[in-house]
Amino acid sequence: MKIKREDILHLADLSNFSMSDKEIDSLGNDLENIISYISELNELDTDGVEPTYQVFEMENIWRDDEIKEQEATREDLLALTKESEENQIKVPKVL
């Protein structure tokens, strides 16, 4: 499968990477090789086989909707961000 430059730009966009032209060029070859390798799976017959997303086939494990004691405090969490004000994380103006 041939990967076009616009495909790589699209994937970089989906992944939220602002890549330089040089980086886009160097990735193209790698991605093409990887996709060509994983495409070998087409040989395997999987007709009528159900997919497995979780090896123990666990689904939707619920817990009671109760507030559990939290180890990390609001101050702990705000301390992790670069800028905060009045208990809120600060980012540049959006509008």
Place this chain on the structure above:
Amino acid sequence: MKIADKNTSAVSLVKEALEKAKKYEDKHIFVSLNEENALKKAEEIDKKIAKGEKVGRLAGVPYALKDNFLSKEGNTTASSLILEPFHSPIDSTTVKKLEEEGAIMIGRTNMDSFAHGSSTENSYFGPTKNAKDDERVAGGSSGGSAVAVALDIVPFATGTDTGGSIRQPASFNGVYGFKPTYGTISRYGVVAMASSTDCIGFFTKNTEDMNLLMEICAGQDSNDMTTLPDYYNETEEKEVKKIGIIKDFDNDKVDENIRNALAKKVEFLKQKGYEIVELSMPTLKYALAVYYIIVPAEVSSNLSRHDGIRYGYRSDNAKDLGEIFSKSRNEGFMSENKRRIMIGNFVLSSGFYDAYYLKAQKARTKIIEEYKNAFEKVDYILTPVSPNPAFRLGEKVNDPVSMYLEDVMSVPINLAGVPSLAVPAGTTETGLPLGLQIVGPRRSDKNLLKFAKILEEDK
């Protein structure tokens, strides 16, 4: 392992470990050392012992923590730039359990950034060198942890294994590395890679130490809904009769030294009275392609949380909110992280989802069935961990597919959720360690470690 008591002080155990860690600085095993905290904790344990108070099963035992386990001590960087400033406000469940028993973390070990890699060359901080050869890789992604145990700096180290990241570096450095049944040990507080295959495990010098760590860390955790109720400590002993070898793996692509090591162990087991059964597992050859579809898909989702805003690295070049996301992520991730995120977004995108992602999940069902059938015929399977012993630094790092091919024998185990122990199996003529793995059915972990002890006798 040596535990602090009336004759051996925790302070001396910790000091000795720290001295050794510094002695091997050139190997680049540690991302950071935890000297001050470790010595303080050791003193507290010695005080308890002096007073005759009860101490844990790992009292004063120094250990090394893979850099993707959250701990309040030091920064949890996952050997990446994007998490370099991250100081965790919580401890992971594993860290909590180990420290409740008195274990003392002396440092955080180097790894492939976000555990993406098979050599520890993808670390933002530079590669770790093999324990036996400075020109060769440590294996990965838990390379630092494997070398720390191999060089006797610490008696045990933690690791994570999503597709071989404990077993392969264990075999490259000649130590034991265990990937338990999926869900045996809580993943809470460990930097997520691929949630459906991520497993927590350990590196040790022998199977008894591994068993003790499993007894301590196995069990259900309300913070990780996929953890299984503790079966480990409830396991009943089972007689072992039949050992399988996979004939599909017996080919020229496997290094001769490794094939000979396997043949030698098989001969030893025959002499001990075990029956050797040849297995055909034809779907396993597709496991690597399945793995490099499912895992990047989960990686792309798990790593989307790194936004440059709530925690971690934020680019100084960003002018607006959009650029905070895209520049912080582009500058903060390594090339291999980006390749995996982009492949993940490719296999999940409309038009390709059915052909890649869904197809891979169906293939996973076939792999699981193949293991189920195999374990109806045999008790355990003995196979190589990887096709080659430790390769040279720089040899594969610029060719992603050739690096991925090193995982061909380790990834099927993760896709099936079964346990596997890497065991040392001699060396090449030049002294490079060789390893094999013992694979068992789900929840056979305790008996598997017991069986592995028999192989320990064959030196």
